[in-house]
Amino acid sequence: xxxxxxxxxxxxxxxGEKVFLECVQDMDHENMFWYRQDPGLGxxxxxxxxxxxxxEKGDIPEGYSVSREKKERFSLILESASTNxxxxxxxxxxxxxxxxxFFGPGTRLTVL
Amino acid sequence: GENVEQHxxxxxxxxxxxxxxxxxxxxxxxxxxxxxxxxxxKGPQLIIDIRSNVGEKKDQRIAVTxxxxxxxxxxxxxxxxxxxSAVYFCAALLSGSARQLTxxxxxxxxxxx
Numbered sequence: 099x100x101x102x103x104x105x106x107x108x109x110x111x112x113x114g115e116k117v118f119l120e121c122v123q124d125m126d127h128e129n130m131f132w133y134r135q136d137p138g139l140g141x142x143x144x145x146x147x148x149x150x151x152x153x154e155k156g157d158i159p160e161g162y163s164v165s166r167e168k169k170e171r172f173s174l175i176l177e178s179a180s181t182n183x184x185x186x187x188x189x190x191x192x193x194x195x196x197x198x199x200f201f202g203p204g205t206r207l208t209v210l
Numbered sequence: 211g212e213n214v215e216q217h218x219x220x221x222x223x224x225x226x227x228x229x230x231x232x233x234x235x236x237x238x239x240x241x242x243x244x245x246x247x248x249x250x251x252k253g254p255q256l257i258i259d260i261r262s263n264v265g266e267k268k269d270q271r272i273a274v275t276x277x278x279x280x281x282x283x284x285x286x287x288x289x290x291x292x293x294x295s296a297v298y299f300c301a302a303l304l305s306g307s308a309r310q311l312t313x314x315x316x317x318x319x320x321x322x323x
Contacts, residue, residue, distance in 0.1 A: 138219070140299060141254070141313040156310065188253055196242035196303050199311065201253030
């Protein structure tokens with residue numbers, strides 16, 4: 099079974115802190131994605147990566163950056179966390195496109 | 211870019227009844243339409259998908275229909291069971307980007323015993 103793991107299920111940070119969210123997939127997938135999920139807004143794409151060191155902006159990249167140094171790992175970075183970044187963050191991977199995206203369990207981030 | 215609208219936002223049905231969730235999309239060049247189910251505390255999981263060269267697809271109790279002319283697609287669940295209770299998301303593949311899905315806002319389905 100494809101497995102996508104995220105480093106934390108719950109995270110509480112202070113305004114202005116630098117936050118790292120880590121995602122690892124074990125199926126050698128090319129593509130990896132970071133979404134945020136908010137009630138009534140569905141899943142919104144923050145960034146995605148189709149290869150090591152490659153990244154593309156999604157619909158809401160402001161305030162975020164990403165890093166993909168190894169194929170299996172995709173990190174989301176909040177350079178200076180703000181309260182409006184309190185949300186559920188979901189990581190996903192896929193073997194190509196158009197193909198099924200496999201999601202991790204999510205990280206619920208609270209910024210105080 | 212692509213815009214996907216999903217209705218209803220909440221849906222309650224009696225066990226054994228059918229449930230229908232509808233989505234409309236804006237980009238007529240979109241050609242891939244998956245449906246995801248998200249159970250409490252878990253990430254979304256693909257349950258069925260359809261490509262634009264097909265009008266309908268079935269998998270046991272679930273089916274998806276696609277009307278390209280009207281730019282809408284629907285999820286049909288028959289003989290609903292309590293374990294069908296979850297949040298369902300539709301999505302469309304954005305034309306011009308081979309990887310970027312645009313998701314609907316989600317439907318909370320509750321199957322009442």
